[in-house]
Amino acid sequence: MLGASTMDSQSLDPSLKLLLDALERTPDNAPLRVHVADMLAKAGQHAQAIRHYRQAVSDASVSSEARLGLARCALAMGDAEGSIEACDALLKEVPDFARGLIARAKARHSRGQHREGLADYERATSLDSTLHEPSLRDALIRDTSDPRAKFRVVSGGDSAPSGAAANVPDTSVPDRVTFADVGGLDEVKEKIRMRIVYPFANPELFKAYGKKVGGGVLFYGPPGCGKTFMAKATAGECRANFINVGLHEVLDMWIGNSEKQLHQLFEDARRRAPSVLFFDEVDALGMQRAKLHSGSMRGVITQFLAELDGFASRNERVLVIGATNTPWDLDPAFRRPGRFDQVLFVPPPDRSAREQILSLKAHAKPTESLDFGAIAQQTEGWSGADLEHLLDSAAELALAQSIARGSLEPITMTHVDKARAKIRPTTREWFSTARNYAQYANEAGQYDDIADYIRQHNY
Numbered sequence: 001m002l003g004a005s006t007m008d009s010q011s012l013d014p015s016l017k018l019l020l021d022a023l024e025r026t027p028d029n030a031p032l033r034v035h036v037a038d039m040l041a042k043a044g045q046h047a048q049a050i051r052h053y054r055q056a057v058s059d060a061s062v063s064s065e066a067r068l069g070l071a072r073c074a075l076a077m078g079d080a081e082g083s084i085e086a087c088d089a090l091l092k093e094v095p096d097f098a099r100g101l102i103a104r105a106k107a108r109h110s111r112g113q114h115r116e117g118l119a120d121y122e123r124a125t126s127l128d129s130t131l132h133e134p135s136l137r138d139a140l141i142r143d144t145s146d147p148r149a150k151f152r153v154v155s156g157g158d159s160a161p162s163g164a165a166a167n168v169p170d171t172s173v174p175d176r177v178t179f180a181d182v183g184g185l186d187e188v189k190e191k192i193r194m195r196i197v198y199p200f201a202n203p204e205l206f207k208a209y210g211k212k213v214g215g216g217v218l219f220y221g222p223p224g225c226g227k228t229f230m231a232k233a234t235a236g237e238c239r240a241n242f243i244n245v246g247l248h249e250v251l252d253m254w255i256g257n258s259e260k261q262l263h264q265l266f267e268d269a270r271r272r273a274p275s276v277l278f279f280d281e282v283d284a285l286g287m288q289r290a291k292l293h294s295g296s297m298r299g300v301i302t303q304f305l306a307e308l309d310g311f312a313s314r315n316e317r318v319l320v321i322g323a324t325n326t327p328w329d330l331d332p333a334f335r336r337p338g339r340f341d342q343v344l345f346v347p348p349p350d351r352s353a354r355e356q357i358l359s360l361k362a363h364a365k366p367t368e369s370l371d372f373g374a375i376a377q378q379t380e381g382w383s384g385a386d387l388e389h390l391l392d393s394a395a396e397l398a399l400a401q402s403i404a405r406g407s408l409e410p411i412t413m414t415h416v417d418k419a420r421a422k423i424r425p426t427t428r429e430w431f432s433t434a435r436n437y438a439q440y441a442n443e444a445g446q447y448d449d450i451a452d453y454i455r456q457h458n459y
């Protein structure tokens with residue numbers, strides 16, 4: 001077991017020493033291990049940090065953070081190749097991990113893969129605008145050898161240079177995430193079972209009733225309420241190949257190439273059927289079109305619609321899931337029959353769902369007599385992501401206390417209450433925009449679910 005004795009303990013700061021002792025007493029405490037590794041890395045003890053990260057990687061609750069730590073340490077030690085590898089593994093598990101994308105951007109920059117690094121950087125900052133690092137971006141742009149990279153998309157008409165195969169989508173079957181990991185959303189789960197899971201398991205039965213297996217489902221709703229998570233769980237449930245497409249990546253390509261990329265993605269999905277092709281933030285298509293004022297985006301949308309239509313039912317056993325939190329930005333043509341013909345509202349979790357989410361997320365953390373029912377009661381309007389944030393903040397408080405006291409303090413209601421006072425739930429803001437659409441732009445009844453929700457919850 002790793003412990004203070006294996007370290008050059010003279011040079012360690014005192015709180016780190018305490019934590020190392022605590023870790024020796026509770027070696028299975030993976031979050032603590034990652035925290036210790038982070039501190040070691042910060043202190044420049046990269047080799048030691050790496051050993052702890054490696055040990056933590058196998059714990060699902062912290063594996064992403066551990067991989068991120070590995071990537072950063074590898075790069076700090078001059079091993080860009082190893083850093084990219086760690087990032088690849090991380091992003092395969094969690095494609096939207098913005099800090100992981102930044103880490104890979106840096107490693108790729110260091111390996112001379114500037115264009116790919118720039119794509120990572122831009123995707124990361126579009127996911128999380130707080131991650132902007134202008135100096136990194138400038139360096140990536142400066143060093144990108146192909147000058148067209150500076151004029152991506154807007155230049156139009158170009159075909160991509162041969163090196164542009166960097167935007168290979170993440171392809172994986174995330175076997176760990178299933179419906180059991182998703183708190184609440186029982187109605188949505190039931191609809192998905194009928195529409196996706198059963199048909200994929202019994203294609204002959206469904207065909208006998210003249211039903212097609214495959215098609216398109218669109219998830220929409222406020223941020224952080226589980227659209228992306230649900231899509232992953234869906235793929236996990238039906239044991240289909242899950243192909244996660246970062247639309248931003250596809251669209252960041254040179255025009256002309258975007259269409260080819262899209263076609264390639266669908267062909268790949270068809271070849272590997274049964275498969276689920278997941279387009280997160282599918283509104284990017286509509287948004288981009290409005291922003292660009294150019295006909296070039298039309299081509300991409302047309303291509304996308306043609307692929308959805310499947311050129312005469314070639315999409316058998318290929319399911320397309322789209323997710324968006326701005327459904328009003330979507331081209332209405334997407335909703336036509338045979339395309340995204342099933343549109344599912346993913347609402348904020350209700351009280352019992354919040355309780356479930358809290359207990360799911362607290363599972364791997366050291367806690368003491370947390371009353372999830374009481375917390376759920378006090379968090380009306382909070383998203384799943386908000387609740388996760390709440391527990392993380394409470395954990396930070398408990399950790400700070402542990403360091404101050406030199407003993408391991410579990411997370412208690414006091415920590416949670418303190419953390420809660422500092423967090424603003426994020427779904428209300430979405431509803432204040434959504435309300436306008438539900439009231440004034442709901443001719444076809446496409447926002448009835450939102451209207452119902454607002455009525456029932458007095459928003």
Ligand SMILES: Nc1ncnc2c1ncn2[C@@H]1O[C@H](COP(=O)(O)OP(=O)(O)OP(=O)(O)O)[C@@H](O)[C@H]1O
Nearest residue numbers: 181182183223224225226227228229325357384385
């Ligand atoms: N119902 C839920 N059950 C369990 N975890 C949830 C649930 N809803 C959200 N979460 C947690 O919150 C995180 C964020 O959720 P997710 O990324 O799926 O939200 P989203 O609806 O796709 O948001 P956005 O619109 O911002 O993309 C997930 O990684 C998950 O851990």
Ligand SMILES: [Mg+2]
Nearest residue numbers: 227228280323
């Ligand atoms: Mg999402």
